[in-house]
Amino acid sequence: MREVDVTDLVGRAVDGSPRAVARLISLVENASPRLREVTAALTPLAGAARIIGLTGSPGVGKSTSTSALVTAFRAQGKRVGVLAVDPSSPFSGGALLGDRVRMQDHATDRDVFIRSMASRGHLGGLAWATPQAIRVLDAAGCDVIFVETVGVGQAEVAVAALADSTIVLVAPGMGDSIQAAKAGILEIADIFVVNKADRDGAQQAIRDLRNMVALADHGPDAWKPPIVPTVASRDEGIGDVVEAIDKHYAWLSAGGTLLRRRLARARDEIEAIAVTALRERMGDLHGDRRLDALAEGVVSGEHDPYTAADELIAAVTKDAR
Amino acid sequence: MREVDVTDLVGRAVDGSPRAVARLISLVENASPRLREVTAALTPLAGAARIIGLTGSPGVGKSTSTSALVTAFRAQGKRVGVLAVDPSSPFSGGALLGDRVRMQDHATDRDVFIRSMASRGHLGGLAWATPQAIRVLDAAGCDVIFVETVGVGQAEVAVAALADSTIVLVAPGMGDSIQAAKAGILEIADIFVVNKADRDGAQQAIRDLRNMVALADHGPDAWKPPIVPTVASRDEGIGDVVEAIDKHYAWLSAGGTLLRRRLARARDEIEAIAVTALRERMGDLHGDRRLDALAEGVVSGEHDPYTAADELIAAVTKDAR
Numbered sequence: 001m002r003e004v005d006v007t008d009l010v011g012r013a014v015d016g017s018p019r020a021v022a023r024l025i026s027l028v029e030n031a032s033p034r035l036r037e038v039t040a041a042l043t044p045l046a047g048a049a050r051i052i053g054l055t056g057s058p059g060v061g062k063s064t065s066t067s068a069l070v071t072a073f074r075a076q077g078k079r080v081g082v083l084a085v086d087p088s089s090p091f092s093g094g095a096l097l098g099d100r101v102r103m104q105d106h107a108t109d110r111d112v113f114i115r116s117m118a119s120r121g122h123l124g125g126l127a128w129a130t131p132q133a134i135r136v137l138d139a140a141g142c143d144v145i146f147v148e149t150v151g152v153g154q155a156e157v158a159v160a161a162l163a164d165s166t167i168v169l170v171a172p173g174m175g176d177s178i179q180a181a182k183a184g185i186l187e188i189a190d191i192f193v194v195n196k197a198d199r200d201g202a203q204q205a206i207r208d209l210r211n212m213v214a215l216a217d218h219g220p221d222a223w224k225p226p227i228v229p230t231v232a233s234r235d236e237g238i239g240d241v242v243e244a245i246d247k248h249y250a251w252l253s254a255g256g257t258l259l260r261r262r263l264a265r266a267r268d269e270i271e272a273i274a275v276t277a278l279r280e281r282m283g284d285l286h287g288d289r290r291l292d293a294l295a296e297g298v299v300s301g302e303h304d305p306y307t308a309a310d311e312l313i314a315a316v317t318k319d320a321r
Numbered sequence: 322m323r324e325v326d327v328t329d330l331v332g333r334a335v336d337g338s339p340r341a342v343a344r345l346i347s348l349v350e351n352a353s354p355r356l357r358e359v360t361a362a363l364t365p366l367a368g369a370a371r372i373i374g375l376t377g378s379p380g381v382g383k384s385t386s387t388s389a390l391v392t393a394f395r396a397q398g399k400r401v402g403v404l405a406v407d408p409s410s411p412f413s414g415g416a417l418l419g420d421r422v423r424m425q426d427h428a429t430d431r432d433v434f435i436r437s438m439a440s441r442g443h444l445g446g447l448a449w450a451t452p453q454a455i456r457v458l459d460a461a462g463c464d465v466i467f468v469e470t471v472g473v474g475q476a477e478v479a480v481a482a483l484a485d486s487t488i489v490l491v492a493p494g495m496g497d498s499i500q501a502a503k504a505g506i507l508e509i510a511d512i513f514v515v516n517k518a519d520r521d522g523a524q525q526a527i528r529d530l531r532n533m534v535a536l537a538d539h540g541p542d543a544w545k546p547p548i549v550p551t552v553a554s555r556d557e558g559i560g561d562v563v564e565a566i567d568k569h570y571a572w573l574s575a576g577g578t579l580l581r582r583r584l585a586r587a588r589d590e591i592e593a594i595a596v597t598a599l600r601e602r603m604g605d606l607h608g609d610r611r612l613d614a615l616a617e618g619v620v621s622g623e624h625d626p627y628t629a630a631d632e633l634i635a636a637v638t639k640d641a642r
Contacts, residue, residue, distance in 0.1 A: 266626065303364070
């Protein structure tokens, strides 16, 4: 493999080269040794994109909805990125998502970048690689970036933490998906979309959500999540979703919430990188022998794990001087 | 609330007081400020118990199976602990598990300790509080401790990491639970139990598992997971499960695998405690202002998150001297 010229790659990504964008995302996804260099080159170029999370149970029509939203933003002349993150498998290293077919509508559009990512065995993977991939798309001039993920509790929360606005998709006849998700989705949803709204039960789903939203404690200046019915497969209601996204973005910007969310995100990212680095340093300590000796002491009952952790921290700290 | 006398509590737990055991588990579960003291008092007393993980999809009969296994070990005169961990909800702070009814068979038995635990919003919670709760039961003289959790991918892996032996429960007619879990369960299962083996499809489930096990690459000295059919609700096959557990334990002990697993567990625990401590130190830095300033620099594009993380580590390290 040829040596990667990061500066050249970033330059071509900024010029909108899909190949350069794909290459950079691969670099960050595979935790390339050049990751640090890539991130350093991208950071000053990023920050203009709106990041929109989109989550929901399997079968609610996430892919179809995302595709319709991409079309809508393209009609406004916006450059659009899509990251489809699959956090469901703790073992798979591949990124095989279900229905990516709809996305092929955009395959020949040079102003649409679509990428599937696996989360590599843990949600830490999502938290770690996804911000870098977002940065790539942001630097490549995407005005809007969709981060789509299957709603499975923790992944929902993770995607909400990465996004400026989070859309929670539900569909009628999906069993008790609304009930099941109840505890969590209100805390993360900025916009509810009831897809497949031509089906039986759609009005009930809308009523359920309306009651949930009404019962939640919204302060006078708080954002009250709108509930938008759609039939994404026929492009119905997509304009209303775009309007809701725009309204939420205006609210975020006006109240300073956008900056607060982005600062919180940056804090989380810095902390995650620092913790990872310290963890690696712990593992590396004396070829792992120090940690082994401490573990032996815990198993034999010689010392407790807190005392062992103190010694480990002291060792890491000393090595860092 | 009265001041907690940890030494007294631990003493009474060792004497087998259910109230003292319950109190100590509450202390570790709620991350009491006395947690460190509790752990230090427990560590030298723990290490004799066999820790058995039990996982499976909702509806396979985990609770019924655990209850039947408790009865079987009680018949041998063993003291038994059960920790039922619910990792499914990222928001609930409570520990509401579905069918705990069967467990009430053991409610009046002073040699059975049963406790439900919530994982407090993240799997880190499982990894963090569960080892301490296991230590409480171990110090209280439990010969066998079952850690029961709903199989949802990551939780399965987490429970396997905590256990000496891991039982994976499946049931016929549970849709494609075996298929879905395929990638993961082979790596964690020491014993497969096909519960509800009187139902249609049981033979097929057993055949599927047998093929999976046969295809896996077991070395000549490796453990080959047995497949045990049961009807837990009628106590059928439970003796075979106990036999499989005993055989696995003998194999673990003879080959030194038991010690290796326990050392790996202690390493993970020490590292997790150290990382948590360092993370807290990061958050505390200058009343959080240092991290805020670094985050502002990332959002404005002034520096990248890796450079910010370096500064954060340097600050934590300096404070530790």
